[in-house]
Amino acid sequence: MGEHLTFIGSVTAQLVRAVPVTLLILAVSGVCATVLATGLTAMSVARSPLPRLVQRTWTFLFRGTPLILQIFMIYYGFAMVPWIRHGILWAAFRDPVFCTCLAMTCCCSAYIAEIFRGALAAVPRGEIEAGRACGMTGFMLLRRVIAPSLIRIALPSYSNEIIMMTKSTSLASTITVLDITGVAQQVIAHSYRTLDVFCAAAALYLLINATLSTLLTALERRLDVDRTPTPLAPIPPTLEPLS
Amino acid sequence: MMDDLTLLGFGPDGWAPLLLKGCLLTLAVSATSMAIGTVLGVLLAWARLKGPRWLRRTALVYGVILRGVPELLVILLLYFGLPSLILSLSDTFGWEAPGLPPPFLVGSVSVGLVSAAYQAEIFRGGIGAIPRGQFEAARAMGFSDLMCFHRIVLPQVARVVLPALGNAWQFNLKDSALIAVTGLSELMRTSLVAAGSTRHPFLFFGVAMALYLVLTTLSSTAFHYGGRYSNRWDRG
Amino acid sequence: MTVPPPVLTATNIRKSFGDREVLAGISLEAREGEVISILGGSGSGKSTFLRCLNLLEVPDDGQIAIGDVQAPLARNRHGRLEVSDSRAAARLRTQTAMVFQGFNLWPHLTVLQNVMEAPLRVHRRDREEVQATARSLLERVGMAGFHAAYPKRLSGGQQQRVAIARALATNPKLVLFDEPTSALDPERVREVLALMRSLAEEGRTMIVVTHEMAFARDVSSRVVHLMNGRVESSGPPAHMFGADASPAFRAFLSPAAL
Amino acid sequence: MTVPPPVLTATNIRKSFGDREVLAGISLEAREGEVISILGGSGSGKSTFLRCLNLLEVPDDGQIAIGDVQAPLARNRHGRLEVSDSRAAARLRTQTAMVFQGFNLWPHLTVLQNVMEAPLRVHRRDREEVQATARSLLERVGMAGFHAAYPKRLSGGQQQRVAIARALATNPKLVLFDEPTSALDPERVREVLALMRSLAEEGRTMIVVTHEMAFARDVSSRVVHLMNGRVESSGPPAHMFGADASPAFRAFLSPAAL
Amino acid sequence: MDAAPQDTLRTVVIGTEGAFPPWNITRPDGTLIGFEPDLLQILCQRANLRCQLVAQDWDGMIGALQAHKIDVIADALQITPARKAVLAFSLPYAITTGVFVTQKDSPLARMANRGLVLDLDANPTPERQTQALAALREELRGKTLGVAISSTYDAFLDKYLAGVITIKSYRTMGERDLDLLSGRIDLTLDDTTYLRPLLAAPDAQDLVLVGPELIGGELGAGEGFGLRQDDAALAERLNAAIRSAIADGTVKRLSLKWFKADATPDLGPDPASTSSGTPKP
Numbered sequence A: 001m002g003e004h005l006t007f008i009g010s011v012t013a014q015l016v017r018a019v020p021v022t023l024l025i026l027a028v029s030g031v032c033a034t035v036l037a038t039g040l041t042a043m044s045v046a047r048s049p050l051p052r053l054v055q056r057t058w059t060f061l062f063r064g065t066p067l068i069l070q071i072f073m074i075y076y077g078f079a080m081v082p083w084i085r086h087g088i089l090w091a092a093f094r095d096p097v098f099c100t101c102l103a104m105t106c107c108c109s110a111y112i113a114e115i116f117r118g119a120l121a122a123v124p125r126g127e128i129e130a131g132r133a134c135g136m137t138g139f140m141l142l143r144r145v146i147a148p149s150l151i152r153i154a155l156p157s158y159s160n161e162i163i164m165m166t167k168s169t170s171l172a173s174t175i176t177v178l179d180i181t182g183v184a185q186q187v188i189a190h191s192y193r194t195l196d197v198f199c200a201a202a203a204l205y206l207l208i209n210a211t212l213s214t215l216l217t218a219l220e221r222r223l224d225v226d227r228t229p230t231p232l233a234p235i236p237p238t239l240e241p242l243s
Numbered sequence B: 001m002m003d004d005l006t007l008l009g010f011g012p013d014g015w016a017p018l019l020l021k022g023c024l025l026t027l028a029v030s031a032t033s034m035a036i037g038t039v040l041g042v043l044l045a046w047a048r049l050k051g052p053r054w055l056r057r058t059a060l061v062y063g064v065i066l067r068g069v070p071e072l073l074v075i076l077l078l079y080f081g082l083p084s085l086i087l088s089l090s091d092t093f094g095w096e097a098p099g100l101p102p103p104f105l106v107g108s109v110s111v112g113l114v115s116a117a118y119q120a121e122i123f124r125g126g127i128g129a130i131p132r133g134q135f136e137a138a139r140a141m142g143f144s145d146l147m148c149f150h151r152i153v154l155p156q157v158a159r160v161v162l163p164a165l166g167n168a169w170q171f172n173l174k175d176s177a178l179i180a181v182t183g184l185s186e187l188m189r190t191s192l193v194a195a196g197s198t199r200h201p202f203l204f205f206g207v208a209m210a211l212y213l214v215l216t217t218l219s220s221t222a223f224h225y226g227g228r229y230s231n232r233w234d235r236g
Numbered sequence C, D: 001m002t003v004p005p006p007v008l009t010a011t012n013i014r015k016s017f018g019d020r021e022v023l024a025g026i027s028l029e030a031r032e033g034e035v036i037s038i039l040g041g042s043g044s045g046k047s048t049f050l051r052c053l054n055l056l057e058v059p060d061d062g063q064i065a066i067g068d069v070q071a072p073l074a075r076n077r078h079g080r081l082e083v084s085d086s087r088a089a090a091r092l093r094t095q096t097a098m099v100f101q102g103f104n105l106w107p108h109l110t111v112l113q114n115v116m117e118a119p120l121r122v123h124r125r126d127r128e129e130v131q132a133t134a135r136s137l138l139e140r141v142g143m144a145g146f147h148a149a150y151p152k153r154l155s156g157g158q159q160q161r162v163a164i165a166r167a168l169a170t171n172p173k174l175v176l177f178d179e180p181t182s183a184l185d186p187e188r189v190r191e192v193l194a195l196m197r198s199l200a201e202e203g204r205t206m207i208v209v210t211h212e213m214a215f216a217r218d219v220s221s222r223v224v225h226l227m228n229g230r231v232e233s234s235g236p237p238a239h240m241f242g243a244d245a246s247p248a249f250r251a252f253l254s255p256a257a258l
Numbered sequence E: 001m002d003a004a005p006q007d008t009l010r011t012v013v014i015g016t017e018g019a020f021p022p023w024n025i026t027r028p029d030g031t032l033i034g035f036e037p038d039l040l041q042i043l044c045q046r047a048n049l050r051c052q053l054v055a056q057d058w059d060g061m062i063g064a065l066q067a068h069k070i071d072v073i074a075d076a077l078q079i080t081p082a083r084k085a086v087l088a089f090s091l092p093y094a095i096t097t098g099v100f101v102t103q104k105d106s107p108l109a110r111m112a113n114r115g116l117v118l119d120l121d122a123n124p125t126p127e128r129q130t131q132a133l134a135a136l137r138e139e140l141r142g143k144t145l146g147v148a149i150s151s152t153y154d155a156f157l158d159k160y161l162a163g164v165i166t167i168k169s170y171r172t173m174g175e176r177d178l179d180l181l182s183g184r185i186d187l188t189l190d191d192t193t194y195l196r197p198l199l200a201a202p203d204a205q206d207l208v209l210v211g212p213e214l215i216g217g218e219l220g221a222g223e224g225f226g227l228r229q230d231d232a233a234l235a236e237r238l239n240a241a242i243r244s245a246i247a248d249g250t251v252k253r254l255s256l257k258w259f260k261a262d263a264t265p266d267l268g269p270d271p272a273s274t275s276s277g278t279p280k281p
């Protein structure tokens, strides 16, 4: 029993040292994916068909396939392409952390865009019309009228997504990144104590996620004007399949 | 090229039958776990919004833990941890040792339990998006809570949550890949095994991606029509 | 002549939002067949009072009874009044109906479904019969051509009329109207008033928040004027609209003569 | 006396929803300082017409000009009318304001912020000045005590008054009112009418959909009666409320004398 | 529990990954082939076991063993002291030498001491070996070396090359090989049993074996079957079968067939007591 605890203690110490790597991937891809998702959402309601098609294709591809395969294809697949391998991009693609961030940005942006799209359609029409009626357009309408409601509606699902992303960062370990899972897998390979090590790693992920969800819930509370749900009217022509 | 075709064909050296079987298994696990997740998710959302204090707390803690812990661990614990515990208990107390639970069931249940935690959040957001007046109108007519939920909340919540549920479904499809640890050869493991055994990783991962895309397309078409239907009163 | 039994008895209802006291102790008794108009300035608490009557808003203090059944209100540990039995509350509510100021139609149901929903699901009445009632009610509010329309596509006045039909569809003992004619043109107002008058004649009890003085004067059996969270004055319309009405009520009315 | 220039010219506006023709060709010219009341039955297309005027609803046919600027409407490939330049449309809208039938306050902004939003963000006026205007407008509609409240906590009439203050805050050339007094008590109605009258005297142009006959008769310079998607009759109030008004309009009015 | 005599028939379930050529490979029809399946067929017969071979993902392997879902792990497990804390091992049924591989056009392709076998257990250490290890340190300074995560070269690398090279761990050998080809790593160290067949494949034309071959010492005591620690009876049966298969050359025959090299371990003399599953060095 005592030996057991010492083992878990030393494993935890090793894992904690890998936390910054996990957080780095999460932060970079979280920010990039959100920005990209905003762009995709804008494209999804664009007037001309081209941006809409791009958005739909993007969502189709990146939401439709497992992230682990995407990471694999970006990391190993691009290395097979001569002009990447011998070009200047190789400096970036050589790095597994970069490849993970890239794959996660692409994949998660598709998910987040879908969330934003649903929320956008749920913003009450009347509020938007009131904005239009006093001469607001495009960006201002978005920032002053749509965004406040949209964020409030999207936040629970968005928090979900961020928490899923935290766990997805563990896939970086499959391409040699020594994040929490990477280190855990190394320890397992030498000790074969799968369950012990996974539990220690899980505790760390739980800690990160509990912190994140506490923060996001607090944000949700702050944004909620008077603790009662917002009324809303219409919603979306949802999820059109790629024709 | 010829080589690739043989590998993907139905012949003695072709992986097509195994890959298709994997596909079906993936679909079955995802659908089962989605059903479990939706039912439990709705209950959890309801508990968080309307339950007594202790139930609200419990639902909250459930959500934080099941969302916070990597899915793989949930499966490992449920599939191996729990039976080991029962085994050691039955050893201690001299009971008849129960057999291991069927992998399919455990896999679906564990993915479903995780999915429920996510779906609870989605439904909570969705219910929050329904105008209060809608509930009040129902309550003023003497609807019970359950009826109010069934007749007023569910139909309206459907259109708000469908895109997010679509996300959850996609996630389930992919989470189902994790149940490979229970020994089930779903799509992901089949392609990993094929890639490892034939040393053609790109071929098989490419095929796996394509197959996932097929599953996705089928399901998002379903979601599309579901969305259209649930939204019929808001068009035009 | 015997006095009809009371359908609603509200005693000393109080309600504050934060430190704004909206209802400062209001009592009201409505007997069978009475039509009570509640008048008062904007923000004087009329809607809040109506919502307290069917427990959509839990009062801070006071008692409410529908018929001779006491509303299930009890103080919790912290001394706040609470609905102590939500089933009992739901049962009480099946005997009342309400027309909301904001209509609150259910957007996912068509006009006809909106009207049929409560009698079908809550009262479990026979579908044929419910449908017949619903159709005739919609006819009476002039919405016969809109059975299959969804509320979003209706104009304000059309929504209001559907809301009225919906409230009447369960054949309730007591109907609470919150400004039922605010969105209607004079022609429609007349029709709705005629409808309400005929309901009154059938002996239904109604409590009506309204800014329509004509209605208060001609249809109601009693007029109640709310001011500063209290009943400032009340009485039969003949008295309230007569020469010896209270000065405050006269001041409230004067612009109507504009 | 010279004729003031037209502020709004709408020509032959048509609009159908599905196969229900709501506006069957309506033309209207509003000159500076005019107050035009639009009357009509519930569902006669008043709101739809108002919404077409600032392009919230795109008409199927017709032309609209604010001042001498033509609204940017053009047919697309399929022959449907469309807003061809959304910036130009926004620019036109900065010169108009609208009070919605459903108020449409922004729920995430306080009362004061709701009123200050457009002049601050769209017109980029000076904050001090905007705040002073907003405060005085809220004062005039009797909402001075509610600066920090969120719309959801307001009563119907209070929301309506905030919506009126919001519309006037940008100092627009043309104001479109959709039933601006429907949720108000007689006292408030008088105050709002007084406010509108003073606006009219300042030379502001207003188009008002209303069921308030007193307003139509006493404040407006012209009354337009919509029926079956057309202008059934129109003219100065003295004429319309006089003896030789059209029979249809007289029928429409009669219940008001109830 | 079941300390039954050798001659009672016992059913055992054997877990293998099925994606680890040439040790275990899955055929498209789902059957398992490879060195281990072949060997097990013979061993089971000799140990009077009715064996059922199942494919199982590695992440769940240990859990499955401990939950009695499988009784034996046959997945080229290398026997190391750390792992013995969790698992019991049978005697080794193969021992492999470690060897470096790099790209043909890499400067490392001309590494010294090619083919020299360094027995890390040799005592005293021959002069030649000490020099070779020192040369290795110099040649590899600043290089990146990839290993598969399940392999056991870390102890060796820690002892002889610590601070000199950068090490990257891969989930599978296949992925590591891809990175070797793409140039993200300079060389890899792996078993000859794996690398020799790989280099024979057409898509590995650019790779070449370099430097000395390593055996013994920190590399571990060879590959053995993983068992539950309380299942001594099964260990005994398997050990006896392994001894006989080694003695009659079966192991040698199979390893030549699958590895193109002899991987027969040297078990030393058969001790009188077989209660311990550990081989004598």
Ligand SMILES: Nc1ncnc2c1ncn2[C@@H]1O[C@H](COP(=O)(O)OP(=O)(O)OP(=O)(O)O)[C@@H](O)[C@H]1O
Residues within 6 Å of the ligand: C017, C018, C022, C040, C041, C042, C043, C044, C045, C046, C047, C048, C049, C101, D152, D153, D154, D155, D156, D157, D158, D183, D184, D185
């Ligand atoms: N949920 C709430 N939170 C805080 N204050 C509220 C809330 N609901 C209503 N109020 C306040 O209570 C007062 C009375 O509101 P109520 O809706 O009862 O007025 P009303 O008499 O119906 O007015 P109107 O004729 O304008 O509809 C108002 O000042 C309003 O601001």
Ligand SMILES: Nc1ncnc2c1ncn2[C@@H]1O[C@H](COP(=O)(O)OP(=O)(O)OP(=O)(O)O)[C@@H](O)[C@H]1O
Residues within 6 Å of the ligand: B236, C152, C153, C154, C155, C156, C157, C158, C183, C184, C185, D017, D018, D022, D040, D041, D042, D043, D044, D045, D046, D047, D048, D049, D101
């Ligand atoms: N989005 C829509 N889709 C379909 N029909 C609509 C839509 N909006 C309005 N209508 C129909 O158009 C007609 C006119 O509606 P509108 O809101 O303009 O009436 P209104 O004159 O403002 O009535 P009220 O006085 O009741 O507000 C109504 O019959 C309504 O059902």
Ligand SMILES: [Mg+2]
Residues within 6 Å of the ligand: C046, C047, C048, C101, C178, D155, D156, D157
């Ligand atoms: Mg009210």
Ligand SMILES: [Mg+2]
Residues within 6 Å of the ligand: C155, C156, C157, D046, D047, D048, D101, D178
């Ligand atoms: Mg209207």
